[in-house]
Amino acid sequence: MKSSICAVYKVLVGTMISASVFAPTAAWASSVSKTIVGDLTVYSSGQPEQVLVLFPGAFIAPERYQGLAEALVNASHGQVEVAVAQFSGGFANPIQATGRIDQAMALLAKQGYSDVAARTFVGGHSAGGIAGHPAVFSKKLGGLVLLGSYLPHSAVFGASLTTYERPVLTLGGELDGLTGVNYLARDSRALGLLAERDSAVVATKPVIVIRGSSHMQFADGGMLAGDMKPEKDINLTHSEAADIILNFMAANSTLSAPSVRESASASLVAQVAATKLLLQPLLTAWDKTDSVCKNSQRLVAPLASDGWNQLGIVTRVYDRQSQILRFIADKSAVRILKSGMESSLTHQIEIPVYVENPPDPLDISTDHYLASPVLACKMRTLPSIAKETGLTPRTDDAKACAELNVIAIREALALLDGTPFKDRLTQKFGDPTSWNATHEPSGDDLDAWRYGPITVRSESKASGQSWVSGKFAWTKTSSVSWQLDTVELITGTDVFFKPFAGAHYCKIISPLKVVEWATLIGLKN
Numbered sequence: 436m437k438s439s440i441c442a443v444y445k446v447l448v449g450t451m452i453s454a455s456v457f458a459p460t461a462a463w464a465s466s467v468s469k470t471i472v473g474d475l476t477v478y479s480s481g482q483p484e485q486v487l488v489l490f491p492g493a494f495i496a497p498e499r500y501q502g503l504a505e506a507l508v509n510a511s512h513g514q515v516e517v518a519v520a521q522f523s524g525g526f527a528n529p530i531q532a533t534g535r536i537d538q539a540m541a542l543l544a545k546q547g548y549s550d551v552a553a554r555t556f557v558g559g560h561s562a563g564g565i566a567g568h569p570a571v572f573s574k575k576l577g578g579l580v581l582l583g584s585y586l587p588h589s590a591v592f593g594a595s596l597t598t599y600e601r602p603v604l605t606l607g608g609e610l611d612g613l614t615g616v617n618y619l620a621r622d623s624r625a626l627g628l629l630a631e632r633d634s635a636v637v638a639t640k641p642v643i644v645i646r647g648s649s650h651m652q653f654a655d656g657g658m659l660a661g662d663m664k665p666e667k668d669i670n671l672t673h674s675e676a677a678d679i680i681l682n683f684m685a686a687n688s689t690l691s692a693p694s695v696r697e698s699a700s701a702s703l704v705a706q707v708a709a710t711k712l713l714l715q716p717l718l719t720a721w722d723k724t725d726s727v728c729k730n731s732q733r734l735v736a737p738l739a740s741d742g743w744n745q746l747g748i749v750t751r752v753y754d755r756q757s758q759i760l761r762f763i764a765d766k767s768a769v770r771i772l773k774s775g776m777e778s779s780l781t782h783q784i785e786i787p788v789y790v791e792n793p794p795d796p797l798d799i800s801t802d803h804y805l806a807s808p809v810l811a812c813k814m815r816t817l818p819s820i821a822k823e824t825g826l827t828p829r830t831d832d833a834k835a836c837a838e839l840n841v842i843a844i845r846e847a848l849a850l851l852d853g854t855p856f857k858d859r860l861t862q863k864f865g866d867p868t869s870w871n872a873t874h875e876p877s878g879d880d881l882d883a884w885r886y887g888p889i890t891v892r893s894e895s896k897a898s899g900q901s902w903v904s905g906k907f908a909w910t911k912t913s914s915v916s917w918q919l920d921t922v923e924l925i926t927g928t929d930v931f932f933k934p935f936a937g938a939h940y941c942k943i944i945s946p947l948k949v950v951e952w953a954t955l956i957g958l959k960n
Contacts, residue, residue, distance in 0.1 A: 489519045
């Protein structure tokens with residue numbers, strides 16, 4: 436099975452390198468000129484028909500984009516010119532953005548074009564993309580090109596792929612250490628949901644990853660703190676980026692002939708599909724949150740024979756901080772199901788789940804997890820379930836909280852099988868399939884497991900209040916070791932407060948957080 440997945444992966448990834456649809460014109464010459472026009476450094480050749488205004492990343496000098504600019508001009512055969520903008524203080528900002536765009540549009544107007552807005556695209560690297568998105572929308576420009584950037588989901592300066600009303604290309608590097616693959620996966624997931632309603636959106640809002648490329652390879656390849664080491668030559672990255680950008684411009688321009696738009700769109704669709712396959716571990720992990728507490732409940736309470744075929748599980752999810760008091764008041768319970776239902780289920784466990792989603796007003800990508808830090812599961816103990824259902828318990832293999840987290844980590848890492856992400860994780864930490872889980876009990880109130888480079892420690896709490904406020908932390912302890920601290924609460928079936936009896940509460944790491952660590956944050960030194 437794994438070999439077939441790898442074969443499909445290689446075929447689809449092979450579609451990610453494609454030539455642009457721009458054809459040479461008689462006026463085009465291969466040499467690229469560089470001129471200063473106001474606050475712009477303009478790269479052109481021949482008689483350009485469109486302009487890409489490029490906003491640099493924070494404190495990155497405009498001249499560091501010469502290689503990418505020349506690649507774009509050459510790949511378009513002179514039909515596109517690139518105007519790299521200069522900003523005060525070296526930081527692109529929305530206030531100055533409009534003026535820079537107006538200067539670039541004036542270049543086209545001098546050539547006699549009247550529809551200059553449609554001929555103008557804005558590209559932004561890193562923070563430059565965040566600064567550029569409002570002007571593209573307000574001026575109704577041809578589209579937005581995000582390079583190692585994203586539409587920030589922030590309260591003050593936010594947007595999203597779902598709500599942004601202009602064409603937008605999200606183009607990132609597989610080894611971008613600043614705007615990581617987790618952010619690309621978030622937008623790829625959003626694109627997939629949009630495409631379910633309208634398949635044409637794939638060409639208007641494509642999300643594409645360039646294999647082996649880093650954050651600064653959209654500029655001159657120099658290293659920035661937090662970036663990762665690229666595996667691809669920078670000239671090849673520039674060439675691939677140029678082709679993808681030009682296909683995006685062609686697919687979303689009214690200037691393009693129908694056959695050109697069709698060809699460009701087909702190329703983008705293939706690249707989006709290859710990206711989705713590459714990011715599948717993250718996309719799958721994103722959708723596994725709801726299953727964690729359900730699976731853990733079965734491990735907490737193993738039943739003999741087909742007991743779990745008679746016992747269903749439902750969750751009540753609280754996923755906002757404003758709901759924390761409701762979650763605290765809620766208790767797990769076993770309910771008897773009405774007879775006569777077309778099902779083998781006789782009972783049902785109701786599990787309150789708190790999905791911690793702390794607010795992120797700035798949506799800063801550097802070393803930032805998008806996953807919920809913790810899933811708080813209010814489960815039932817094995818004795819409680821046996822007492823309330825009459826089902827026969829199997830006490831030989833019941834799991835406690837620390838081991839539940841080890842299992843959650845192992846299952847999340849299995850999503851990487853057959854991908855380059857697993858190869859990189861193996862290179863740093865060893866093959867996860869060979870990691871051993873070793874029980875290391877540390878006392879009456881502390882249970883510990885060692886799993887490969889990860890130590891999981893669970894502290895036993897005496898009350899629901901102390902459990903809710905108890906520590907949950909995912910911490911780097913050395914360049915090759917990490918520690919997960921969690922808390923649990925177990926009560927007997929005979930406690931005085933009956934709704935609190937038979938409780939087996941545990942805080943469990945989310946699958947997405949594990950995969951984000953394995954594909955990005957854990958790989959950094």
